[in-house]
Amino acid sequence: MRTIAVIGAGQMGTGIAQTVAAHGMQVMLSDIDLATANGGKAKIETSVTKLVGRGKIEADQAEALLSRITPVGDYAPMEAADLIIEAATEREEIKNTIFERAGKVLGPDAIMASNTSSIPITRMANHSPDPERFIGLHFFNPVPVMGLIEVIPGLATASQTTDRVTGFAEGLGKQVVLSQDEPGFVVNRILLPMINEAVFVLGQSTAGIEDIDKGCRLGLNHPMGPLQLADFVGLDTCLDIIKVLYKTTRDSKYRPAPLLVKYVEAGWLGRKSGRGFYDYSGDAPVPTR
Ligand code: CAA
Numbered sequence: 001m002r003t004i005a006v007i008g009a010g011q012m013g014t015g016i017a018q019t020v021a022a023h024g025m026q027v028m029l030s031d032i033d034l035a036t037a038n039g040g041k042a043k044i045e046t047s048v049t050k051l052v053g054r055g056k057i058e059a060d061q062a063e064a065l066l067s068r069i070t071p072v073g074d075y076a077p078m079e080a081a082d083l084i085i086e087a088a089t090e091r092e093e094i095k096n097t098i099f100e101r102a103g104k105v106l107g108p109d110a111i112m113a114s115n116t117s118s119i120p121i122t123r124m125a126n127h128s129p130d131p132e133r134f135i136g137l138h139f140f141n142p143v144p145v146m147g148l149i150e151v152i153p154g155l156a157t158a159s160q161t162t163d164r165v166t167g168f169a170e171g172l173g174k175q176v177v178l179s180q181d182e183p184g185f186v187v188n189r190i191l192l193p194m195i196n197e198a199v200f201v202l203g204q205s206t207a208g209i210e211d212i213d214k215g216c217r218l219g220l221n222h223p224m225g226p227l228q229l230a231d232f233v234g235l236d237t238c239l240d241i242i243k244v245l246y247k248t249t250r251d252s253k254y255r256p257a258p259l260l261v262k263y264v265e266a267g268w269l270g271r272k273s274g275r276g277f278y279d280y281s282g283d284a285p286v287p288t289r
Pocket of ligand 1: 116145
């Protein structure tokens with residue numbers, strides 16, 4: 001694959017664009033408008049500049065990487081893409097609208113993929129022009145660093161599509177886990193109940209934020225505690241995923257923790273809003289409870 005389109009220039013979309021461009025492919029990056037797509041490229045520039053500063057990559061490599069990323073204001077240029085990856089907000093109606101609109105320009109051999117964290121692929125495939133060429137391609141945050149991509153074929157996905165997308169993922173230096181199209185796939189089905197339970201533990205005052213995170217860091221050897229990780233992923237995204245698990249399975253074990261709902265209602269979404277379980281306004285994060 002030579003040209004990849006990424007729809008959504010947020011945390012995941014920019015991480016995907018950076019990684020793809022770092023592996024020599026051309027990237028079109030889009031969002032609701034050109035200004036937002038340009039903003040996404042600016043975030044990638046900041047991230048890549050840090051890598052140069054830390055001696056991880058050379059300045060000319062960074063320049064070449066950035067030159068391969070073109071922000072676009074509409075979907076028309078994506079007719080040249082071999083693969084369109086949707087990485088928009090985790091809301092099914094938003095994603096479906098993207099598949100319908102971008103589907104109009106999808107090339108005859110091109111593949112359309114969703115970076116959804118939990119929404120059924122088989123269901124969304126019906127909004128794309130060809131369910132045989134539609135698949136789930138789930139990246140992990142921070143995309144340039146994390147070694148895993150989940151590949152999720154829907155019921156109608158052709159095996160050739162799965163093979164091509166697996167080859168693409170491996171070409172990015174990632175390892176692939178193939179998952180059936182079940183709610184939360186493999187990793188989020190395990191991760192989100194853990195994060196949600198950590199919020200119940202906090203809500204019941206069993207321990208404070210720092211001790212819950214410390215417990216999991218030191219007791220389980222996780223690089224981040226569950227509340228720190230929730231802030232990192234985004235509390236709105238965590239809530240969206242646990243809601244999908246709850247709605248699709250109707251199993252009460254996935255009911256969202258009331259405190260998680262409250263934080264999202266307050267606009268305390270984690271790192272991206274400057275406050276979640278931690279306050280990020282100073283030099284170092286400070287627990288808020
Ligand atoms: N581009 C390229 N490299 C980057 C980077 C970027 N944007 N950001 C960081 N790195 C590199 C650094 O250069 C550094 O490389 P070296 O080890 O070679 O020096 C390495 O990544 C680690 O970075 P830092 O030293 O800055 O930070 P750290 O050691 O504290 O690690 C972390 C940060 C990798 C995020 C670590 O805390 C971690 O692994 N946390 C858990 C992350 C996780 O669980 N992610 C999954 C979330 S769930 C998800 O994404 C799925 C979903 O659907 C919700």
